[in-house]
Amino acid sequence: MFDSLAAAVEAAEREGIGLGELALRTEAATGVRSREEIERALRRALEVMRGAVARGLAGDLRSVSGLVGGDAARLARPRGPLADTLFTDVLARALAVQEVNAAMGVIVAAPTAGGAGVLPGVLLGLAGRRPLPDEALVRGLAAAGLVGAVVAVRASLSGAEGGCQAETGAAAAMAAAAGVEVLDGTPRQAMHAVSLTLQGALGLVCDPLGGLVEVPCVYRNATGGAMALAGIEMALAGIEFPIPVDEVIDTMGEIGRAMDVRYRETAGGGLAATPTGRRLARERLVQLKARAGAAMSPSETSAARRS
Amino acid sequence: MVSLLDIIGPVMVGPSSSHTAGACRLGLFARGLVGGRPDRALVELHGSFARTGQGHGTDRAIVGGLLGYAPDDERLRGSLEHAAEAGLVVTFQTAKLRGEHHPNTARLTLARGAQEVVMIGSSLGAGRILVTAIDGFPVEITGAYPTLVVVANDEPGIVAGVAGALAREGINMAAMRVSRRRRGGDAIHIYELDSPATPAALATIEAIGAVRLLRAIDRVA
Numbered sequence: 167m168f169d170s171l172a173a174a175v176e177a178a179e180r181e182g183i184g185l186g187e188l189a190l191r192t193e194a195a196t197g198v199r200s201r202e203e204i205e206r207a208l209r210r211a212l213e214v215m216r217g218a219v220a221r222g223l224a225g226d227l228r229s230v231s232g233l234v235g236g237d238a239a240r241l242a243r244p245r246g247p248l249a250d251t252l253f254t255d256v257l258a259r260a261l262a263v264q265e266v267n268a269a270m271g272v273i274v275a276a277p278t279a280g281g282a283g284v285l286p287g288v289l290l291g292l293a294g295r296r297p298l299p300d301e302a303l304v305r306g307l308a309a310a311g312l313v314g315a316v317v318a319v320r321a322s323l324s325g326a327e328g329g330c331q332a333e334t335g336a337a338a339a340m341a342a343a344a345g346v347e348v349l350d351g352t353p354r355q356a357m358h359a360v361s362l363t364l365q366g367a368l369g370l371v372c373d374p375l376g377g378l379v380e381v382p383c384v385y386r387n388a389t390g391g392a393m394a395l396a397g398i399e400m401a402l403a404g405i406e407f408p409i410p411v412d413e414v415i416d417t418m419g420e421i422g423r424a425m426d427v428r429y430r431e432t433a434g435g436g437l438a439a440t441p442t443g444r445r446l447a448r449e450r451l452v453q454l455k456a457r458a459g460a461a462m463s464p465s466e467t468s469a470a471r472r473s
Numbered sequence: 474m475v476s477l478l479d480i481i482g483p484v485m486v487g488p489s490s491s492h493t494a495g496a497c498r499l500g501l502f503a504r505g506l507v508g509g510r511p512d513r514a515l516v517e518l519h520g521s522f523a524r525t526g527q528g529h530g531t532d533r534a535i536v537g538g539l540l541g542y543a544p545d546d547e548r549l550r551g552s553l554e555h556a557a558e559a560g561l562v563v564t565f566q567t568a569k570l571r572g573e574h575h576p577n578t579a580r581l582t583l584a585r586g587a588q589e590v591v592m593i594g595s596s597l598g599a600g601r602i603l604v605t606a607i608d609g610f611p612v613e614i615t616g617a618y619p620t621l622v623v624v625a626n627d628e629p630g631i632v633a634g635v636a637g638a639l640a641r642e643g644i645n646m647a648a649m650r651v652s653r654r655r656r657g658g659d660a661i662h663i664y665e666l667d668s669p670a671t672p673a674a675l676a677t678i679e680a681i682g683a684v685r686l687l688r689a690i691d692r693v694a
Contacts, residue, residue, distance in 0.1 A: 167475050193477040207478050214484045230488070231528050267487030270530050270550045277480045278599065279490045285481075307481050314480035323480075324598050340480075377525035379488040433525075454527045 167192060167315035171357055171411045174312060178353040185356050186305030186347045189312035208304045208311075211274045215263065215286035218273050222262025229268035231450040233380045238262035241388075252295050253395060260287025260391040264384040277314040277323040280379045281337035283387030285310055288341035288394050292348060302348045309347040310340035313360055320412065321419030325372035325431040328422025334383075334390035335367030335418065341390075342397035351402050361407035361414045363397030368414075369421055371429035373436025376447030382437055483600050485544045491577050492522065492529030495596025497549060498693045499579055500538020502604055502616050503592045505690030507585040511561060514539055514583050517568035520576035522596075535579060536563055538693075544600065575603070602694060610652055610661040616693040618647050618665035626683040627653045627660040635664065638677035644668055659685070 167189070168174040178188040194201040221227070225239025238261035244254040264283035267273045273282045289306050292298060314323065317336045322328035342359035346352075351359070367390070375381045407414070428435030437443050485494040504510065516535055518526050526532055530549070537552035539561065548555065556563055570580060575595035582591045593606040604614040607622065614620055625631045632651060639646065645667040653660035670678075670689050679687050 167477065189477055196476070198476065199478075204477065208481060211481050211484060230530055270486050270488065270493070270533070272484065272545055272547055273487050274482060274484050275490045275494070275600065276482070279485065279487050279493070282487070308477060311477035311480040315475040315477065318475050318480065326598070376528060377521070378528040380528075451528065 167312060169316060169319045171313060171316045171360060171415065174316070175353045175357045184305060184309065184347055185312055185343060185353045186307075186309040188353075189308035190305070192312075193308075205304055208307045209300065211276075211307060212300060212303055214272055214274050215290060218263045218266045218271060219259045219286055219290055221271055222264075222266045223258065227265050227269040227271070229265070229378075229380050230270060231376070231378055231380060231454060233375065233378070233446065233450055234268050234384045235265055237384070238265050252291055253392070255294055256287045256291035256391040256395060257388040259291050260284055260387040261384060263287065264387040268378075268380045268384060276310070277318070277336055277340065278325070278333050280325060280383050281333040281387065281390065283384075284334055284337035284390040284394060285341045285344060287387065287391040288345050288398075289348065291391070292345060298348055306344035306348040309356060310344040313340045313343045316412075317415055317418070320415045322422055327430065328419065329370055329425050329429055330372040330386060331367045331370040331418050332422055333372065334386045335364060335370050337387070338367055338390040338394040338397070339364040341394040342401070345394060345398040346401055349398070349402065355401045357411050358406050359397040359401035361409065361411045362400045362405065363393050364414050364418060365407065365409075366393045366396065368418060371425065371436045372431045373429060373438045374431065374433060375438050375443045376451055377431065377433040377438070378447070378450075381443075381446075479599065483544060485600065486530075486534075486547060486549045489529045490600045491596045491598045492526060492531045493534045493549075494544040494600035495577065495598070495602050496522070496526075496531045496534035496579070497538040497542065497544045498600065498602045498616055499581070499594040499596065499604070500535040501541070501543070501693040502538075502594065502602070502614070502690060503581040503583055503590070504539050504541060505620075505693075506590045506592055506607065506622065506688055507583050507588050508688060509585060510541065510559065511539060511583040511585045514561065514563045514581060515566065516563060517566045517570070517580040517582075519568050519570045519574055519578040519580070522577050522579055523567035532565055535581070536561070539563075539583070574605075600694065607661060610654070612650065612652070612661065612663050614663055614665070616690075618667070619669040619692050620690045621662070621664040621666065621670055621678070622686070622688040622690065623662040623664070623678065623684055624659055624686040625662065625681070626685070627657050628683050631660070631681060631683055632662065634681045635662065635678050638674045639664070639666070639670065641677070642671045642674040644670060644674060
């Protein structure tokens with residue numbers, strides 16, 4: 167896959183194709199899987215995403231720790247000024263997938279499990295409001311994959327390495343490219359959608375309560391979807407971000423490397439380290455241990471054994 | 474080389490690609506090392522696995538792997554109960570393993586009939602794993618290929634015998650590694666293959682006199 171999104175856009179323009187088609191051709195050219203196998207895998211991913219959205223919107227799930235669940239269903243009956251719009255559709259679907267993830271349901275890591283709600287939120291939100299055939303959605307997934315691959319090479323897709331900007335931020339950037347792709351925008355517009363989305367996620371820390379993929383992760387998937395919609399709308403309006411996209415991605419990597427370890431998934435800072443964050447995490451972990459009974463001994467008895 | 478399907482995927486049971494999907498793959502690989510469902514398992518969780526493993530279902534994911542469930546199998550959620558029903562006795566402990574280990578590491582001690590195996594493996598992120606020790610032998614196995622584990626007396630000709638058996642069946646090796654504790658003792662051989670070993674190849678390898686143990690493990694990643 168590409169290590170420069172600008173280079174990918176130039177290649178797509180040269181060939182007169184979209185980023186999704188370019189991604190499918192480039193992947194097939196590696197010879198590991200045929201074009202047909204790649205498309206079949208993406209079609210399956212799409213089905214799993216649909217299943218997760220439906221499961222989460224049912225509203226009866228609780229996460230393993232009990233901290234989250236049921237909020238996607240609340241948002242499926244919105245009461246605010248954006249009720250019955252694409253915007254609330256996207257938020258509800260992103261929440262739904264992430265609630266399924268927190269409840270040990272089946273999801274598609276895109277790019278990670280912690281950011282898995284954003285891409286299905288945006289793509290299936292769009293598909294709920296206009297006729298989008300599965301072939302278009304598969305091209306959208308492929309375009310998102312291309313963007314994620316560039317971010318993986320130039321920066322990071324791991325909260326432990328780069329903070330939440332590398333998980334929900336990267337997912338939002340991927341979803342922005344996917345959205346422009348399925349709305350028949352140009353590769354250049356998709357590229358600017360990535361920049362316009364990612365600039366809004368720069369510096370976002372990874373600070374999950376108790377180290378669990380629950381709070382704030384579930385809600386960050388919804389706000390990630392909102393950022394992607396902002397990026398898509400601005401790019402389709404012809405707005406061009408002045409810093410080249412590869413430099414924006416490099417900036418995300420640089421900020422991630424400079425980020426204190428407290429803000430990289432360790433639950434040592436941010437919301438996780440607030441008095442309430444600490445209390446909730448403590449209470450939930452005590453409950454989990456109690457539920458697991460004596461099976462899990464917190465002792466260090468094995469420390470002395472051969473390792 | 475980053476693949477499109479590494480980014481859009483894997484399809485998995487949540488909530489964490491490293492704490493859940495990777496943990497399940499470690500269990501699956503360990504299951505392969507004893508040739509099927511173990512009767513007893515000691516699961517020792519190290520580092521971040523020990524700290525947040527329960528909230529991430531790491532315990533359930535590892536046991537699910539021991540029962541043969543893949544990372545996308547929804548039965549993972551109920552694996553601790555299924556293990557009890559199936560007669561697999563699991564003990565969990567937290568541990569501080571000696572030496573350098575990735576934060577997400579587990580040591581699995583499994584018994585199946587008369588066999589016992591001790592495996593150490595790490596979950597590296599995005600569901601990728603690395604098995605780093607088997608029965609005290611240092612190894613580096615990703616589980617991304619069908620893998621042969623051979624324990625044989627350290628004497629000349631074993632590698633040639635294994636390679637010949639595979640070549641006759643048209644099976645290509647992606648990587649191999651041999652290590653031993655002392656000259657003339659037991660040596661462990663790891664062969665990562667492009668396609669699974671055929672029954673004929675396995676029978677030929679098993680017939681080599683110095684081979685004490687042979688395990689063919691499907692790809693888990």
